[in-house]
Amino acid sequence: MRTAPRALLSAATAAVVALTAAACGQLGSRSGGDDDRAPAAVTVDNVRAFAAKAQKHPKKCPVAYDIEAAAKTAGLDKPVKARTGKDVADGELPGDEGISPDGPLSKAKGAWVVCSYSVAGKGASLHTVAAAKGDAVSLMLPAVQSAGRLDTQELKAFYDTAGAAKPGTAAGVPDGNVATVRLADDGKVAVMLAVERKTLTAGQTKALATALAGQL
Numbered sequence: 203m204r205t206a207p208r209a210l211l212s213a214a215t216a217a218v219v220a221l222t223a224a225a226c227g228q229l230g231s232r233s234g235g236d237d238d239r240a241p242a243a244v245t246v247d248n249v250r251a252f253a254a255k256a257q258k259h260p261k262k263c264p265v266a267y268d269i270e271a272a273a274k275t276a277g278l279d280k281p282v283k284a285r286t287g288k289d290v291a292d293g294e295l296p297g298d299e300g301i302s303p304d305g306p307l308s309k310a311k312g313a314w315v316v317c318s319y320s321v322a323g324k325g326a327s328l329h330t331v332a333a334a335k336g337d338a339v340s341l342m343l344p345a346v347q348s349a350g351r352l353d354t355q356e357l358k359a360f361y362d363t364a365g366a367a368k369p370g371t372a373a374g375v376p377d378g379n380v381a382t383v384r385l386a387d388d389g390k391v392a393v394m395l396a397v398e399r400k401t402l403t404a405g406q407t408k409a410l411a412t413a414l415a416g417q418l
Contacts, residue, residue, distance in 0.1 A: 244391050244418040249332035250313040253293030263291045263317035265330050267414055275416070276409035280322040280402070290318045306344075310336050321410075324401050328414060329394040337389030339364050339382055346382065349396040350375030365389075372412045378404030383415035393418070 255264035263284065273282045284290070293315050294301060296308040307314060311334035319326045329345065331338045339361065347357045352375060364373035364382050374381040379399045385391045395411035402410070 244330075244385060246311075246313065246332040246334045246390050249315060249330055249391060250295060252315045252330060253295050253313040256291040256293035256315050256317075257295075257298075260289050260291050261287070263315075263328075264293070265315060265317065265418070267317065267328060267417055269319050269321075269328075269410075269414065272410055272413035272417065275413040276406065278402075278406055278410055280406075281320075282322075282410075283320050285318040285320055285325075292316050306341055310334065310341050312338070312341055314341075321397050322401050324398040326395065326397040326401075329396070330391070330418075331394065332391045334390065337365075337384075338392035339384060339389060342382060342392065342394050345394060345396070346375065346380055350377055350380040352376075370412065370415065372408035372415075374404050374408045378402065378407055381408045381411035383411050385415060385418060391418075 252264040267284075269282045269284060273280070293313070294307060295313050296303070296311060301307055306312075313332045315330040317328050317330075319328060327349075329342065331342055333341045343357060343361065346352065346360060350356075350360070352360060356376065360373065360375055364384075367373045367384065369384050369386050372381040372383045377399055379401065380394065380396045382392055382394045385393070393411060393415040395407060395414060397407060
């Protein structure tokens with residue numbers, strides 16, 4: 203399962219954009235003062251570099267994830283592996299063709315990397331997202347809504363949970379096939395795992411997302 207970030211970011215509905223704008227302020231108010239924020243090991247600049255590398259070398263994920271090790275950490279008893287082929291990785295940056303200068307990614311001065319995996323013989327996508335302005339989970343909302351098949355109220359409920367989650371703690375959607383993890387209190391970098399529906403339980407999806415985020 204691979205959800206193209208460009209298509210999602212350009213097709214975000216007005217409701218999602220409005221929710222994202224409100225969410226940015228909410229997350230900032232939850233993060234506390236600057237002295238309380240523990241920096242993530244992976245920075246916005248790192249994710250920008252990963253995105254540029256994915257564009258040049260789409261046959262390999264530029265982020266050093268080890269999904270087999272993550273599955274062991276998560277206690278997952280299903281086969282997992284990195285996909286191989288021509289287009290297993292992709293990256294998006296402001297200024298790219300097809301990315302609106304007024305769109306969410308450009309306004310966030312962010313970066314988006316997506317890599318493809320196989321979980322229990324089915325497709326899965328792992329997104330590493332950064333936002334210099336606002337927060338990464340807000341930027342992910344259109345992708346969460348699409349992969350999780352959420353209506354606007356469900357998306358708001360998801361964000362309320364994801365925005366309040368401590369760094370390193372996963373938040374998931376009702377169907378259990380999508381989970382996000384913020385890497386630090388400032389919310390500038392986050393990870394999103396999306397698997398095919400009914401491939402994993404909600405707990406397994408969150409455990410695998412947590413283990414993968416823990417590798418950064």
